[in-house]
Amino acid sequence: METTLIILKPDAVQRGLCGRIITRFEEKGLQIVGMKLMQISQDLAATHYKDHASKPFYPGLVRFMTSSPVVVMAVRGIGAITICRNMMGATFGSKANPGTIRGDFGVSNSFNLIHGSDGPEAAARELGIFFKAGEVIEFPRASEAWIYDASGGKPE
Numbered sequence: 001m002e003t004t005l006i007i008l009k010p011d012a013v014q015r016g017l018c019g020r021i022i023t024r025f026e027e028k029g030l031q032i033v034g035m036k037l038m039q040i041s042q043d044l045a046a047t048h049y050k051d052h053a054s055k056p057f058y059p060g061l062v063r064f065m066t067s068s069p070v071v072v073m074a075v076r077g078i079g080a081i082t083i084c085r086n087m088m089g090a091t092f093g094s095k096a097n098p099g100t101i102r103g104d105f106g107v108s109n110s111f112n113l114i115h116g117s118d119g120p121e122a123a124a125r126e127l128g129i130f131f132k133a134g135e136v137i138e139f140p141r142a143s144e145a146w147i148y149d150a151s152g153g154k155p156e
Contacts, residue, residue, distance in 0.1 A: 002080040003033060003136065005126040007115040010068035013037075017105055018071050021114065024087060024101065025075055029147040034074030034127075034136035040065050048129055064111070074127055074136040078148060078155060081123055084116045 006025070008018050026032065040048075045062045052058045075084060089096030093106020093113070106113050117123035127136065141147075148155035 001076050001078060002120065002123070003074050003076045003127060004081045004084055004117045004123045005115075005130060006073040006075050006084060007130075008071040008073070009111070009113055009115060010064060010070060011108075011111040012105075012113045013069050013071060015105075017113065021101055021105075022071075022073070025073075025084070028077075028083065028087065030075050030077040030080055030083065031141060032073055033076045033138065034131050035071065036135070037069050037071050038130075039069050042066055044129065048126065060110070072130045074131060081117055081119060085118065088114050088116050 008021055012018055012021060022032065022035075042062065045065045046053070049058065049061060049065070052061065077083060087101055089100025089102040091102070091112055092109040093102045093111075094109055096103035096106065098104060101114055102112055117126050144155075150156075
């Protein structure tokens with residue numbers, strides 16, 4: 001099982017899209033194991049986006065991410081990082097395919113609704129930034145046997 005960080009950005013919160021987006025992850029079979037509504041501080045944004053600090057878009061990105069509350073989620077499943085990124089779609093809504101979150105809900109090349117970790121190392125780092133110990137919860141789901149086929153001895 002893999003756990004990844006998903007952030008529903010200020011535009012998703014302000015547009016009232018959180019429930020619809022969360023539903024997509026749950027309907028896919030992914031498990032929400034941590035979630036909270038929060039206001040990102042300047043310091044937290046600087047920590048999260050430290051790799052972009054020298055880029056020209058950085059000040060606007062920090063301003064946007066701190067402008068309104070966000071929903072942060074820890075999402076778990078086999079291959080969760082790749083699955084979530086595929087569900088999100090291309091970075092810009094104007095270029096994202098229909099059927100993806102950005103393709104269905106976005107048109108902007110600035111406001112792109114959602115963030116997802118891009119790999120296992122990033123996921124571990126980002127989850128540690130947004131969730132304290134004990135806030136990501138491991139718990140069994142009764143539906144697990146209907147989501148993953150374990151007849152071969154290993155869930156797939």
